[in-house]
Amino acid sequence: SQTIHQWPATLVQPVGSPLSLECTVEGTSNPNLYWYRQAAGRGLQLLFYSVGIGQISSEVPQNLSASRPQDRQFILSSKKLLLSDSGFYLCAWSVRLGTDYGYTFGSGTRLTVV
């Protein structure tokens, strides 16, 4: 079965420090991978998605970047965090199964920038 691992679960970082959040998927190959951010009390906003190794699409201009060094690994990074980067970050994957889609979220990372 497919599983998705996201870490860390909680992170407190000072303004100006770097960021690296990692997401890995098991049990599937060539998935689409996604990073979402959820501000307090709001829906999810798509930040980045990737349809293959090294292929990254950015949905919203911001202080963050994403990379996909391996098929089942997706990394969210920042060189210098801003206060506005605080939020709940979710990784997700999707895979087409014939005419159907599988879609699963990770457990999320709560990032607080202080």
Added chain:
Amino acid sequence: AQTVTQSQPEMSVQEAETVTLSCTYDTSESDYYLFWYKQPPSRQMILVIRQEAYKQQNATENRFSVNFQKAAKSFSLKISDSQLGDAAMYFCVNFGNEKLTFGTGTRLTIIP
């Protein structure tokens, strides 16, 4: 571009009663899926129910059912026999062109 609108920021229902959450969407895709996700305080996203746009029959999962009106671009969720564990934030979601688009959510409170 895809948009999803949930016009009810908060709803409440008496335990064991029925409640309907509203959702409208807009998309230029001909092939898409619609979901309702539940997010409890743990913030884990939990799939409640899904509907393929090409299927006319409304999806049903135990106490959860949808009213999918494709021409009107409406996708409401009905929860029957509400239980305390149903309390959560509910998101209507459109999946098309490889991306999920979320509504702003409806916070559902269950009154014992």
